[in-house]
Amino acid sequence: MFNFKELKLDRRENSDNSNSFVGIRRSNDELEFRLPKGFENFPDNDFDATKRLFFRMYRTFKKFEKDNLLLSLDEKPAGKDNIETKANAYLFKDKEDNEVLLYSKISVIENLLDAYQDLALDLIQRRIGLDEKIDYSKIDQYLHNAIYLPNDVIYLDEMHLPRQTLHYDSATLVDLFCFILYELESELEQDSDERVRDLANRLKEQHLSHDQSLFNEETFETTITILKDILDDIDKITAYKDEDYWQLYDAIESFLYGELDMQNTHDNGIFWGISNFYQIWEDMCHSYAFANFDITYADTNIVFEGKRVANDTSTGFSIFKRQGFENPFFLQFRDQKRWIRPDLVHSVLGNNDITIIFNNIIDIIVIKDHGLTLDFEVKLVDKQKESIYTYFCSRLRKNLGGARATAKNIFYHYRKPELEKQKNAIEERYRRLYEPLEKYNQLHIFLDWKYRDIEYFLSSRKRVERDITKQLCYELALHQYIPNSIIQSQFIIPYFYNGSDEDIGEFVDDEVLYRRIRDNGIRVFQANFSKIQEVYLNHD
Structure with a gap:
């Protein structure tokens, strides 16, 4: 397992670098952890913060992979549902027909979790027990348990015979496996089986001090060394090594001695990550919105709490729209409709909701x-x-x-x-x-997920102009459908708030924004990345 102190952080402080890769890659013979945009405030040389972010990003990538594999089972896949598996990665098209490549495999972790899925503890902890096989050389020892039949025939249905076992007087391979698994599940914020926890504690009591841990900054290296010695001792004294033994041994060895697929990197030395992180950012934001807002329309087909949210495909795309809401988002010319798709629209308050907060x-x-x-x-x-x-x-x-x-x-x-x-x-x-809602039916807020840093919205750019134009088209389409309504537009960008997972974020001071953004009443909101990620992971 790699040491988090050795990860070099890339906070994207160079705003000219528009590459949207997030993950770990080799850079000048160093392991570089490329952070999402908006992470300029992420602390340097903070072992615990780096570790926490890594494991949360690991869980985020795994959820993204699982959700999209589920979506790929649709009979008529569209957009990002088209998935092509490629070795330790998979490729799909997003809703804008761009290629997104997810490098989802970290063998030092995956091998261990796969072994746990494949092998049940009650299987690999076999003990001496009853066996239906009969050893005729020992039949004289079981005559008192036999059933006597006519014609001097005796019947034996079972004997106490030794079964092959992975059990040792010293630390067992199973104990070692469970200790690593328990430590890993703790960092992944997953519940552990009670037997895994008990066996992990047994190994720790016999071989480690109270404060030693695999993922502690001070004890990481000494703990790894001790566990390697235990694995070596087990291998030396084990005479019988069956298929179960080798599956456990290989998983443990890979974890203790492995790095990050050093011989199996992808393009540009990538070990693990995603080529276009904006796709995950959009899914995270949509999950937060479905957990907290009254959604009217959403251009998404995310899996939320185990279910696809999309309920309409009449436009040729998988979208969500509230029951009774007629989709007004199109441009029409000579009786031909061209559909446009805002990220999300949610209703805030209506006439009956004007009450004291x-x-x-x-x-x-x-x-x-x-x-x-x-x-x-x-x-x-x-x-x-x-x-x-x-x-x-x-x-x-x-x-x-x-x-x-x-x-x-x-x-x-x-x-x-x-x-x-x-x-x-x-x-x-x-x-x-x-207050103006007393004269109107409803306030609608357009939320447009932007995987950008704040610098992007401070001056004129062609893409900014295009973003503004698209937003105004969305507003016009909704105004024509609901004339008596108030509409607001917001660009939502990621931001790391150091030391705060409670607040959802804050608006950027309008005075510093590009003039056309201000003139058209569009606001830019720096959303708390950690808070949104937490909601995304908790609504699996």
Whole structure:
């Protein structure tokens, strides 16, 4: 297994580099971990942060692979459902007919997980037990258990005979396998089987100190060395080695001694990653939207909570649209329709939803009143309005003063005047946004997922002009379908917020954006990559 301290980080600080590859590759004989766009603030020389990001990206790639393999089973595949498997990678076409290549194999991890899937613990931990085979050389020892039949015939249905076993007086191969598996599953945030955990603990008690771990910055190298010695001892004292033994041994050896497919790199020295990360970014954002918003229309066919979300193919593409919503997104010329597809449209509030935020969206539960300060908990009432809740909590955290806050948004000794100030601010912000709805039917927000960094939106570019034009076409099409409506457009870009997984993000200051973006009322939102990724992984 490779050491995370040896990974060189590429934060894409050179904005001229437009390559959208994310993953690990060789660069000047070094292992380089290329981060997503918007990760300029990712910490340097932080073992735990790098490790956490790697394993979350590993899970993200595996979910993306699994979802797209499921989509490829459609009878009439379209867009990214066309998948071609190529060795340790697979190729498909996205919705814009671009090729996307996912390098999904890391053998040091895959081999171990595959062995666990192939071999059940109760199979590889065989013990001496009953056997239906009869050893006639020992039949005199079993006459007392025999059944006597007529004509002096005796009948034996079983004997206690030794079975082949992978069991040793010292650390067993199974214990070693389970220890590595348990450590790996912990980093992948997966639940472990109770027997795996018990066997892993047994090996640790016999051979390692309490604080030793495979994925600890201080103990990584010593732990790997000890495990290699254990594997070598087991191999030396094992006389009988069957197929199960070698499958476990090879998986463990690959993990302890392996690197990153050093002899099997792909183009440009790539070991693992994806060539066009924007496709995963779009799927992540769509998953977050389906978990939090009231979706009217979405140009996606993601797998959300095990099911395909697309429910309409009348345009020739797999899209989602709310029941009763007539798709207005097309350009018509001489009775011919050309369909256009915004990423996502969601409805925020209607006439019947104009209510006080702190009665219907956010609940403040007072735990203790200290006079000038309060202990209280902030809870989300309406899960469809989570963005309001997270924004309010972020404002409270930025103005703690002498108070403190927990990860579950419980605040201690918070000043009462400051709390009222923040409540008024949030009321004013959202009332100013939604007040016109008293005269209209609904507010619709266009969300366009952009895998770009902020520099892209600060000056004139042909692609920016094209993005603006497309967004205005979407707005016009919806206005013609729903004349009495308010429409807003937002470009959603990835951003790494160091040390914060709670807030969903914030809008970029409009004054710094390219003039045409401002003039057309389009806003740019820096979305918390970690928060969106967490939702994506938790709605498998």
